[in-house]
Amino acid sequence: MRVKVACIGGGPAGLYLSILLKRQDPSHDITVHERNPEGSTYGWGVTYWRGLLDRLHTHDPESARAIEEHSVRWNEGVARVRDLATRRGSDEGFGIGRHRLLEILAARARSLGVRLEFEHEITDGNLPAADLVVAGDGVRSTLRSRHAGHFGAELKEGRNQYIWLGTSKVFDSFTFAFVETDHGWIWCYGYPFGPERSTVVVECAPETRVGLGLDRADEAEGLVLLEKLFADVLDGHPLIGQDGAQWLGFRTLTNRTWHRDNLVLVGDAAHTTHYSIGAGTTLALEDVIALAGALGETADLPQALARYEQQRKAELLSIQSAARYSAQWYENLPRYIGLPPEQMFALLGQRHSPLLPYVPPQLYYRIDQAAGQLEALRRLKRWLGPKVARTVHARALASRKH
Numbered sequence: 001m002r003v004k005v006a007c008i009g010g011g012p013a014g015l016y017l018s019i020l021l022k023r024q025d026p027s028h029d030i031t032v033h034e035r036n037p038e039g040s041t042y043g044w045g046v047t048y049w050r051g052l053l054d055r056l057h058t059h060d061p062e063s064a065r066a067i068e069e070h071s072v073r074w075n076e077g078v079a080r081v082r083d084l085a086t087r088r089g090s091d092e093g094f095g096i097g098r099h100r101l102l103e104i105l106a107a108r109a110r111s112l113g114v115r116l117e118f119e120h121e122i123t124d125g126n127l128p129a130a131d132l133v134v135a136g137d138g139v140r141s142t143l144r145s146r147h148a149g150h151f152g153a154e155l156k157e158g159r160n161q162y163i164w165l166g167t168s169k170v171f172d173s174f175t176f177a178f179v180e181t182d183h184g185w186i187w188c189y190g191y192p193f194g195p196e197r198s199t200v201v202v203e204c205a206p207e208t209r210v211g212l213g214l215d216r217a218d219e220a221e222g223l224v225l226l227e228k229l230f231a232d233v234l235d236g237h238p239l240i241g242q243d244g245a246q247w248l249g250f251r252t253l254t255n256r257t258w259h260r261d262n263l264v265l266v267g268d269a270a271h272t273t274h275y276s277i278g279a280g281t282t283l284a285l286e287d288v289i290a291l292a293g294a295l296g297e298t299a300d301l302p303q304a305l306a307r308y309e310q311q312r313k314a315e316l317l318s319i320q321s322a323a324r325y326s327a328q329w330y331e332n333l334p335r336y337i338g339l340p341p342e343q344m345f346a347l348l349g350q351r352h353s354p355l356l357p358y359v360p361p362q363l364y365y366r367i368d369q370a371a372g373q374l375e376a377l378r379r380l381k382r383w384l385g386p387k388v389a390r391t392v393h394a395r396a397l398a399s400r401k402h
Contacts, residue, residue, distance in 0.1 A: 045193025183211025
């Protein structure tokens with residue numbers, strides 16, 4: 001059945017949903033409305049993991065191949081604390097420039113017959129006539145705000161403050177760097193997203209930012225100070241601001257419900273998770289994969305939207321919990337930063353655990369190490385089991401012959 005769809009917001013979620021729906025039925029009439037000019041976007045690189053890439057290959061191999069081709073990858077993490085560094089293997093991670101990702105998805109959408117309208121801001125007053133309106137217009141969603149009472153949106157701001165920057169330093173792995181100052185700790189996360197650029201997110205407690213004078217510095221002065229603080233990890237490369245980069249407090253958004261009549265929320269308009277778990281774009285794309293799936297299963301729109309909301313809320317529970325504990329880990333950094341680097345890095349990897357805040361860090365580390373050794377022993381026994389059984393069987397046969 002031909003359906004008219006208006007996707008509000010030309011980010012990854014809106015573009016990818018338009019691709020999926022066009023692949024389901026080329027007769028669908030789909031328009032993506034984006035308020036900004038084409039080619040303009042805020043942010044540097046997008047990080048994602050192998051699991052998402054596999055799902056993209058399943059749902060639209062053509063765009064998935066282009067995304068993979070233009071991504072850089074890593075399989076290690078590095079943590080630097082003062083003048084010490086430790087390196088650990090990690091799951092395979094990927095980075096791609098946000099601008100390049102949007103280019104790929106926009107080109108793919110156009111090739112399928114999707115209309116893209118840029119510099120076209122949609123509000124409740126000029127909402128296009130459509131069977132389905134998809135609000136992918138971010139955490140400040142105009143369409144959600146217009147019906148705030150219905151959606152039941154709640155915003156909670158975290159304690160720490162952060163700034164999103166770029167650099168010409170190309171990291172070879174996902175990199176954490178922690179620097180001690182007279183006013184407390186300040187740290188950054190860095191990851192590559194192309195052959196010439198990396199993303200750098202700098203974070204600290206508000207009192208550290210004030211003590212360092214970063215609250216009073218203009219953008220250029222602030223970048224110079226941060227370059228000095230992170231000189232060891234940047235290797236002389238500059239930090240780069242974008243569109244008047246500002247210090248922010250991360251806002252965790254939840255909504256009581258995600259749909260109203262023919263209007264449905266996706267991505268950051270529906271939910272946010274702390275940037276320290278690197279899942280924002282992944283979750284937005286998974287939202288629209290689920291939404292397209294629900295719409296493809298039934299022509300009953302209210303039923304499809306309810307099914308989508310139920311599925312994604314259930315899938316997000318553990319991720320949102322992990323994000324909250326991850327943010328709290330950084331807010332309580334002094335609890336962990338004095339540990340030996342290998343222990344601190346191990347607990348950095350365990351920051352999603354609901355038990356970690358309540359167990360002394362060194363005790364937790366020892367328990368975690370013991371559990372890891374026990375699991376390694378179990379894997380060894382499972383691997384040896386068939387081999388041992390075959391050996392015993394062979395010896396038994398040999399003894400019978402004699």
